[in-house]
Amino acid sequence: xxxxxxxxxxxxxxxxxxxxxxxxxxxxxxxxxxxxxxxxxxxxxxxxxxxxxxxxxxxxxxxxxxxxxxxxxxxxxxxxxxxxxxxxxxxxxxxxxxxxxxxxxxxxxxxxxxxxxxxxxxxxxxxxxxxxxxxxxxxxxxxxxxxxxxxx
Amino acid sequence: xxxxxxxxxxxxxxxxxxxxxxxxxxxxxxxxxxxxxxxxxxxxxxxxxxxxxxxxxxxxxxxxxxxxxxxxxxxxxxxxxxxxxxxxxxxxxxxxxxxxxxxxxxxxxxxxxxxxxxxxxxxxxxxxxxxxxxxxxxxxxxxxxxxxxxxxxxxxxxxxxxxxxxxxxxxxxxxxxxxxxxxxxxxxxxxxxxxxxxxxxxxxxxxxxxxxxxxxxxxxxxxxxxxxxxxxxxxxxxxxxxxxxxxxxxxxxxxxxxxxxxxxxxxxxxxxxxxxxxxxxxxxxxxxxxxxxxxxxxxxxxxxxxxxxxxxxxxxxxxxxxxxxxxxxxxxxxxxxxxxxxxxxxxxxxxxxxxxxxxxxxxxxxxxxxxxxxxxxxxxxxxxxxxxxxxxxxxxxxxxxx
Numbered sequence: 001x002x003x004x005x006x007x008x009x010x011x012x013x014x015x016x017x018x019x020x021x022x023x024x025x026x027x028x029x030x031x032x033x034x035x036x037x038x039x040x041x042x043x044x045x046x047x048x049x050x051x052x053x054x055x056x057x058x059x060x061x062x063x064x065x066x067x068x069x070x071x072x073x074x075x076x077x078x079x080x081x082x083x084x085x086x087x088x089x090x091x092x093x094x095x096x097x098x099x100x101x102x103x104x105x106x107x108x109x110x111x112x113x114x115x116x117x118x119x120x121x122x123x124x125x126x127x128x129x130x131x132x133x134x135x136x137x138x139x140x141x142x143x144x145x146x147x148x149x150x151x152x
Numbered sequence: 153x154x155x156x157x158x159x160x161x162x163x164x165x166x167x168x169x170x171x172x173x174x175x176x177x178x179x180x181x182x183x184x185x186x187x188x189x190x191x192x193x194x195x196x197x198x199x200x201x202x203x204x205x206x207x208x209x210x211x212x213x214x215x216x217x218x219x220x221x222x223x224x225x226x227x228x229x230x231x232x233x234x235x236x237x238x239x240x241x242x243x244x245x246x247x248x249x250x251x252x253x254x255x256x257x258x259x260x261x262x263x264x265x266x267x268x269x270x271x272x273x274x275x276x277x278x279x280x281x282x283x284x285x286x287x288x289x290x291x292x293x294x295x296x297x298x299x300x301x302x303x304x305x306x307x308x309x310x311x312x313x314x315x316x317x318x319x320x321x322x323x324x325x326x327x328x329x330x331x332x333x334x335x336x337x338x339x340x341x342x343x344x345x346x347x348x349x350x351x352x353x354x355x356x357x358x359x360x361x362x363x364x365x366x367x368x369x370x371x372x373x374x375x376x377x378x379x380x381x382x383x384x385x386x387x388x389x390x391x392x393x394x395x396x397x398x399x400x401x402x403x404x405x406x407x408x409x410x411x412x413x414x415x416x417x418x419x420x421x422x423x424x425x426x427x428x429x430x431x432x433x434x435x436x437x438x439x440x441x442x443x444x445x446x447x448x449x450x451x452x453x454x455x456x457x458x459x460x461x462x463x464x465x466x467x468x469x470x471x472x473x474x475x476x477x478x479x480x481x482x483x484x485x486x487x488x489x490x491x492x493x494x495x496x497x498x499x500x501x502x503x504x505x506x507x508x509x510x511x512x513x514x515x516x517x518x519x520x521x522x523x524x525x526x527x528x529x530x531x532x533x534x535x536x537x538x539x540x541x542x543x544x545x546x547x548x549x550x551x552x553x554x
Contacts, residue, residue: 048521
């Protein structure tokens, strides 16, 4: 089942279990007094999965991402890996990574993932399953919304 | 020759366990052939031109109306063609919104209530929700048991109740609803009874008179026929009272420049524009098959329900095989339905995952979505066996080391 292991790469299955950034309660834990919090939520109408996200920024850089929600392995792993990847990135870098990831999802699984995406390049297999792209993108579009909502 | 041999799809996909028949069934070879022959040799407009080909097409089309009626235990004038079951329920709800006479048994006004079961498909829920919004009526839901079976209708139906909609067979729980008992109570209160028969007709001989239903619909593609075709049943006096809500050619007797047009009688007044003629004619052989197939699916249902004993499986529906069709929705602890169906797909089993157009029911069960395996007349035991084997392997694959 080559397709299956391509989709659910080991790094994805692991990340789905670890779910970095997942919180029961987004208001738990103290934010640093100098930081600012932005919120957004995302919804996948095909399965009803929802994610709520809190993005803590300090100046131009992302200090911490926390999220709440239940999703499939792809969705959860994508959120977890994105949480790690975005840590300490500037707003501009984060949006550029978002664009790289979007491009990866549009790639139909052909070509190579940009190095900038690190572990997130494991999702290249998802791009071959159009029905699952929304699962992988849910966390990323929610982050983008939180960051852009900020600027408004 | 097995039942399966009647379906070319299985010759093309001999190794696939197709367990998504509740979403769409595979088509009979005789259906495909009938449509091909009609389209290639006998195609002509219906209900208008006078040459012999047009007459023959009209006759074949109307014969299918008669066959659908016979299949439901109704009369031909009680059946209207539509684009789908969704199309039929939209037609019904829109037309109810055109009723102007407050004394009509079909009038729904301010403060009236439309009572739905929690397992109604979005194609029933949404047209009636929109109707209630426009008319200032209220949507209410019947209670359900822990296993998702409709209950409490005696208490819920009251003098404000104008419509009671209960699908005969849920596409999620696989349970038949006691439509006849509910209908008797509804009629006592002067309400009309609507029943979604999409799933039921694939698994039983549904008789609308025995069930005492006023309006019903089903779609062709879920019972071995073509897509783009559905049927509305309406009890004769009520269908006559129901105004048309979709206007155009074929449904009109005469149109003038300075007064309102006169429309045809029911059911033809509901059939504006060219109908899906080749699909309707191709439905004939599907109805012949439906009349002749075996209805004993208890063995498949029993095997399918063995899923309940697999670790982590929670069934959304009754655990007992009584009064049930081989449609099984379930949640698997720790694994999302999308991952379950993806895993099965990779091993040659097609199952549905998601909310199955029944978000209210899923919310009532406390799960946003589920995985569903659904069988029908052509399903075979090996498909269920493979499904069960794979189901046991899903949690170990996704949850290893946890």
